[in-house]
Amino acid sequence: MSSSTRASSDRWRSFAADTLALIVFFTATGILNERFIAGMTWEQVLDARLLGAGLMVVSGRPYGLWRDWIMRFSGPRRGSRIAWDALALVSFQVPIYAAILAISGADSDALLRGSLGVTVIMLALGRPYGAFLNLVRRRFGLPDGGDKPMSLNVQDP
Template sequence: MVSYVADTLALVLFFTTTGIVNERIIAGMTWEQVLHARLIGGVLMVPVGRPYGLWRDWLMSHAKQTRLSQLIWDSLALVSFQVPIYTAIIAFSGAAGDSLIRGVLGATVMMMVLGRPYGAFLNWVRHLFGLPPGGEKPMSLNT
């Protein structure tokens, strides 16, 4: 349960902020659409926070100890898990046509860039909860 709370809290804090930047500045959504997207996103982040943490841990177990390897695997984890969910969020929030395309492309680029920073943030939040960082041992549902 502690892992669930830590992973979910990290996801909500980090991606509420970055989502607002992408939706308003890159996708050009209205503030009303951004609010709608953040409300949907917040609700969806609760059930996917821990599954994403497990997904990331599993992918990161394949990373070597080099910065480049960790950067690549962290980015791959984030893009492959979160972009499809994010696409649905902004589509249901009113993004369509060019706005939807810009939003998805912007989110993909942001998540590629933010993969490693988010991974470090997630590990820091886990540390605050007394948990080990992810990707250093086999995936476990009991942690």
């Protein structure tokens, strides 16, 4: 396989891995937050999850690149990786999530509760999601992210 073909294949696998990881991991947490913390109706939850899935297809790979870039600041210690993974997730996903809630019909109170709730959830899930993302990437035959700034995770031939 030529290096150009391999690079193209790796980009598609990176897109698929990052997108799949985001959809799988955050659909369940979104449902729990929207229904039981934000107090949205099941119809609003369905609308939010459908909109969220569409946005996750568009934002999965950009988030993966964002996380890789942010993680270059982390040190080798576990606490550093936890903090930087949490920062990456909160800084990228909370604004998108707030927009999903607003578009899905959440009133201002539900928008505030949902956004605060998801911030807490994402602070707690930043590192577990980062580890899950790396696991999915490995399953797709890709290296873990976060080692090189804005890495496309393209392996050398």
